Amino acid sequence: MSAPQEELDPKAAHAAAASGSADAPKAPETSADAPLELPGEDLATLLAEAQAKISDYHDQLLRAHAEVENVRRRAQDDVTKARKFGTESFAESLIPVRDSLEAALAQENQTADDWQKGVEATLRQLNTAFERNQMREIAPQPGEVFDPHRHQAISNVPSEHPQGAVAQTLQKGYLIADRVLRPALVMVSSGQS
Structure with a gap:
């Protein structure tokens, strides 16, 4: 019959490996354990x-x-x-x-x-x-469509022109480089009475 095997405590086996006993196999050193060395630098x-x-x-x-x-x-x-x-x-x-x-x-x-x-x-x-x-006149003729961007309506008056058209220009307006400097003052047609 063979000799009885001793039961090893797992903690004891780990301690033996850490102490470097001859019976425990050595683990290879990892790169984290070794100092960082760059060749030639x-x-x-x-x-x-x-x-x-x-x-x-x-x-x-x-x-x-x-x-x-x-x-x-x-x-x-x-x-x-x-x-x-x-x-x-x-x-x-x-x-x-x-x-x-x-x-x-x-x-x-x-x-x-x-x-x-x-x-x-x-x-x-x-x-x-x-x-x-680059300054130009805004002088709408009677019958032209009222443009609120270039004309300022003073009042609505009955006229032979269609509703929403310029009936009469009271004062010229002016543009400077396509920007309204002063809108033309106009009376707008409310249609025929």
């Missing part, structure tokens, strides 16, 4: 390179932020200058009109015909200034 060198890259990226970020701020400031300046010089251009085109009016008033002993010719010439100068600055 020094960790201090890698850290220095990473810090240099971070510093470079931070510098680039600051420069980009400064550039965006400069572009924003330049755009604001451009808008301010455009408003200023847009008004200046329009004012410059009106100066000859004023000169003509002052010259007409300075003339003595003018006939009604001379006054009319002078006023017509001054009106041509004013129309030229309006055209140069």
Whole structure:
């Protein structure tokens, strides 16, 4: 008969393996147990390179932020200058009109015909200034469809025109670069009475 086998306590077997007894098999070391080694690279060198890259990226970020701020400031300046010089251009085109009016008033002993010719010439100068600055009239003719974006209705009146059409224009309106500067004042037809 063979010798009786001893029963081993599982805790005792684990303790024997941990203590490195000769009877317990050794487990191979895992990579977590071993120190991290990178062949040919020094960790201090890698850290220095990473810090240099971070510093470079931070510098680039600051420069980009400064550039965006400069572009924003330049755009604001451009808008301010455009408003200023847009008004200046329009004012410059009106100066000859004023000169003509002052010259007409300075003339003595003018006939009604001379006054009319002078006023017509001054009106041509004013129309030229309006055209140069993209300013156009809104002058709807009777029978045109009422446009609430370009016309301001004062009242409804019975007329021979269909309901909702312009019956009469009381005052011209004006557009400047397709934007309504002043709507035309109109009376709108309520249809035939």
